[in-house]
Amino acid sequence: MNWQAWRDEFPILSRTTYLNSCSLGALGRRAQARVATFQEEWSAWGAAAWYELWMGRLAELRRRVAALLGAAQTEIALQPSTSVALAAVASAVDYRRRPRIVVAELDFPTLAYQWMVRPDVEVVRVPSDDGATIDPQRFADAVDDRTAILATSHVFFTTGAIQDLRALADIAHARGALFLVDAYQSAGQVPIDVHRDDVDILTTGPLKWLLGGPGLAYLYVREALLEALRPTMTGWFGARDQFDFDIARFEFKDDARRFELGTPSLPSVHFALGGQEVIDEIGVPAIRERNRVLTERLVAAAQAAGLRLRVAPDADARSAIVMIADADPAGAVAHLAERGIIVDWRPGFVRISPHFYNTEAEIDRVVEELVAWRS
Ligand SMILES: Cc1ncc(COP(=O)(O)O)c(C=O)c1O
Numbered sequence: 001m002n003w004q005a006w007r008d009e010f011p012i013l014s015r016t017t018y019l020n021s022c023s024l025g026a027l028g029r030r031a032q033a034r035v036a037t038f039q040e041e042w043s044a045w046g047a048a049a050w051y052e053l054w055m056g057r058l059a060e061l062r063r064r065v066a067a068l069l070g071a072a073q074t075e076i077a078l079q080p081s082t083s084v085a086l087a088a089v090a091s092a093v094d095y096r097r098r099p100r101i102v103v104a105e106l107d108f109p110t111l112a113y114q115w116m117v118r119p120d121v122e123v124v125r126v127p128s129d130d131g132a133t134i135d136p137q138r139f140a141d142a143v144d145d146r147t148a149i150l151a152t153s154h155v156f157f158t159t160g161a162i163q164d165l166r167a168l169a170d171i172a173h174a175r176g177a178l179f180l181v182d183a184y185q186s187a188g189q190v191p192i193d194v195h196r197d198d199v200d201i202l203t204t205g206p207l208k209w210l211l212g213g214p215g216l217a218y219l220y221v222r223e224a225l226l227e228a229l230r231p232t233m234t235g236w237f238g239a240r241d242q243f244d245f246d247i248a249r250f251e252f253k254d255d256a257r258r259f260e261l262g263t264p265s266l267p268s269v270h271f272a273l274g275g276q277e278v279i280d281e282i283g284v285p286a287i288r289e290r291n292r293v294l295t296e297r298l299v300a301a302a303q304a305a306g307l308r309l310r311v312a313p314d315a316d317a318r319s320a321i322v323m324i325a326d327a328d329p330a331g332a333v334a335h336l337a338e339r340g341i342i343v344d345w346r347p348g349f350v351r352i353s354p355h356f357y358n359t360e361a362e363i364d365r366v367v368e369e370l371v372a373w374r375s
Helices: 003-009 029-045 048-069 082-090 109-116 136-142 165-174 266-282 284-304 329-338 360-374
Strands: 076-079 100-104 122-126 147-153 178-182 201-204 217-221 322-325 344-346 349-352
Touching: 003 029, 003 266, 029 048, 029 266, 048 076, 048 217, 048 266, 076 082, 082 109, 082 201, 082 217, 100 109, 100 136, 109 122, 109 147, 122 136, 136 147, 136 165, 147 165, 165 178, 266 284, 284 322, 284 360, 329 344, 329 349, 329 360
Parallel strands: 100 122, 100 147, 147 178, 178 201
Antiparallel strands: 076 217, 201 217, 322 349, 344 349
């Protein structure tokens, strides 16, 4: 793979050292071209573009996302955000016999919030012993036969640690609970196969590693669950006979689109298709190998410079999110930004997230500048 050649796809890389892909993936020329086409179509066709072109684009996106996740196209719904996707799922579950949801304390908060607002549900947070990972046994101790869903991340946004989905699926299913995965920080950088790993429900979106920008998210629901999961929030995109406009009758679509609500953001769909095209062309396994090289170089350089890291201890469980401890992370981020290096911070840590389009030289430079800032 000629990684250097891919850099031309992303104009931001010629202006900055961009190491913040876990917040927002770089905007590529293909995404820009897709949106330019959308605008031309809007201008040329008006509303006719909906039927002739844009419904097909929604199907193209569902098809590409299904292939990315190892799912069937009929198991994918488009959503405006993962928060909405989770709210739709949360609305579809019967909590009377199973009023508990198990999450991890390292998960992104929106995952727990969906259930914290429900008076009929108790949220259990599984603790981390080392601050970076969670031992699957901790989940096994927490999931019981009153648990409706074990819901946790594939990759933790705070530490980059990758969880073993198959092990967690087995823990959930042994107790009769559903297994839900927040894959926002893994899709596009770590391979996913929902059928192989026995995942019931998964949310993700194009914003980060999929290079597709904000305004959209993806929901996978296992086919065998679709009939039983009947959301109590819905809209005309979830209706079987959407274009009958019958206000007296509502039936859900048979496939995962039953979780869709209203008109999707078409600019976002086109940005997402452009990013997804790049990811599909390179392939996630190749991206994973490239990101592993960059991540391990970053970890080794930071450790050699005496910096303290918060990452998974086992290299195989590390992804391209590296947390470096700093007493003043906001100050460090501002210092680096003045030097054209874009990273991010979370309390107590500078967060550096390279993607396949970064270079070894950029990795070395961020560590050098971080060391200079601290001295
Ligand atoms: C792990 C994870 N889940 C979810 C989100 C965002 O969810 P939403 O699409 O609701 O903004 C993020 C980041 O923004 C994230 O890192």
